[in-house]
Amino acid sequence: MTEKGAAAPAARAVLQQCLHARLQVKPADDQSEAQFVQINRGMVMYICFFKGATDDILPKMVSTLLNLRLCESDSGKLVSVLELPGSLLIVPQATLGGKAKGRGMQYHNNIGKEDGLRLYSSFVALCEKELMAAAAPAGSGAEVTVKHGTYGNRQVLKLDTNGPYTHLMEF
Numbered sequence: 001m002t003e004k005g006a007a008a009p010a011a012r013a014v015l016q017q018c019l020h021a022r023l024q025v026k027p028a029d030d031q032s033e034a035q036f037v038q039i040n041r042g043m044v045m046y047i048c049f050f051k052g053a054t055d056d057i058l059p060k061m062v063s064t065l066l067n068l069r070l071c072e073s074d075s076g077k078l079v080s081v082l083e084l085p086g087s088l089l090i091v092p093q094a095t096l097g098g099k100a101k102g103r104g105m106q107y108h109n110n111i112g113k114e115d116g117l118r119l120y121s122s123f124v125a126l127c128e129k130e131l132m133a134a135a136a137p138a139g140s141g142a143e144v145t146v147k148h149g150t151y152g153n154r155q156v157l158k159l160d161t162n163g164p165y166t167h168l169m170e171f
Contacts, residue, residue: 008109009170010053011061012096014046016159016166017071021089023149024156037147042086043071044159045127048096049111049119058119061171062126066134070167082134088127090148091157092120117151124148 021044026035045065069078071086081088094116098105111119128146135144149155 008050008052010050010057011171012048012050013061013065013169013171014093014096014166015065015068015070015169016044016046016161017163018042018044018089018159018161020160022158023089023091023147025150025153027153037089037149039087039089039145039147040143041071042084042088042144043081044089044091044157046091046093046096047120047123048093049116050097050109051111053111053115053119055119055122057171058123058126062123062130064171065169066127066130068167068169070165072162072165082131085131085135085144087143087145087147088131090124090127090146091155092116092149092151113152120151 018039018041020038020040021042022036022038024034024036026032028034066082066088067080069080069083071079071081071084073079073084094107094110095105097110098107099109110116124146131144131146
């Protein structure tokens with residue numbers, strides 16, 4: 001529920017710091033083995049777009065999510081994934097848009113698949129640009145990568161964290 005007079009969110013994100021994450025992006029089939037992407041220290045970001053979401057929201061989302069101080073540094077201080085520097089795993093997660101109806105879930109507020117894929121692809125590209133720009137001057141030698149899941153597919157995630165430090169953000 002939104003506050004009285006507040007607009008419905010255009011997107012929802014869940015953030016989780018991680019030590020290591022591995023995501024299956026393509027299941028095994030008759031011709032090939034399953035394919036995976038993985039990151040080391042950084043953040044896993046689950047993303048869902050709702051009906052009415054446009055490209056206008058993307059710069060604010062990227063800036064806000066990448067600058068939140070949710071990652072624990074070696075000293076124990078909370079820093080952003082840009083300051084860490086850390087890697088990012090972006091997972092499209094349509095179930096974040098679900099609402100309970102009876103004992104089931106409905107996803108009527110989610111964006112259409114074509115528009116969702118376009119926004120998701122643009123979001124990933126903006127995150128890559130920002131993370132790489134922040135990592136370049138750091139020169140720390142830390143591996144900084146942006147990996148992402150496959151929009152519209154069920155994916156299997158394995159996650160190692162240093163504590164369940166999960167945050168929900170709406171835009």
